[in-house]
């Protein structure tokens with residue numbers, strides 16, 4: 038089976054984007070994984086699939102597969118690539134679209150300068166919504182947030198838990214460059230208190246509007262940027278009383294700007310979306 042694809046990235050978080058409106062796409066988990074494989078396939082952190090919506094009020098349906106082949110609820114950087122793709126391919130004349138995802142409806146808007154702003158919806162802050170099992174765990178309040186102690190090997194780290202449709206655990210570190218992202222990231226990802234696993238964020242506060250962030254992503258390992266991770270980290274930082282909106286988030290692959298007016302309000306993410314090349318693969 039031959040599949041046409043577009044390779045894209047958002048701040049270095051890279052994607053294989055598949056138009057499943059104009060071609061038949063019915064892949065196994067192994068085939069999704071092969072598409073994401075950097076040696077045996079195209080190579081990407083996530084594979085994004087463009088489909089017709091199945092709910093009223095949405096323009097498109099957006100499905101997301103991690104490099105490990107698992108389907109997940111949400112991908113922020115990918116949502117910017119998504120709107121760039123559907124506009125460039127002539128699948129819509131609109132520059133602002135409503136997109137159905139497993140994590141809820143999101144609204145990306147392609148701006149004149151090529152950047153994309155996305156209404157990512159309101160963060161879900163109850164542990165059960167993440168999901169995070171906080172039973173018999175003594176939480177520690179900081180500002181309006183709750184920090185949860187996670188035992189990782191010999192050490193305990195304090196995390197905020199946030200759902201942006203997908204699960205995030207955010208810890209504040211002194212310096213992201215020396216933080217043990219590759220060592221503790223996988224342990225947090227697979228911590229038994231997160232029944233669906235989790236994306237592990239490492240946040241360095243540089244000022245009330247500036248942070249650095251590294252994310253060890255569920256199903257993909259450390260990526261050069263994580264859009265939902267940036268949203269979750271800024272929400273956690275604002276709730277802890279460390280940050281004020283808007284916040285410029287510097288990741289290894291580029292910068293995102295995150296705005297949030299507080300509890301119950303949507304998070305807005307602004308950043309780039311770039312097409313790298315087009316191709317066809319035999320699967």
Ligand SMILES: N[C@@H](CCC[C@H](N)C(=O)O)C(=O)O
Nearest residue numbers: 112113114203255263264265
């Ligand atoms: N890179 C993404 C997040 C992709 C999904 C994530 N790894 C998960 O499993 O939830 C982003 O930009 O948000």
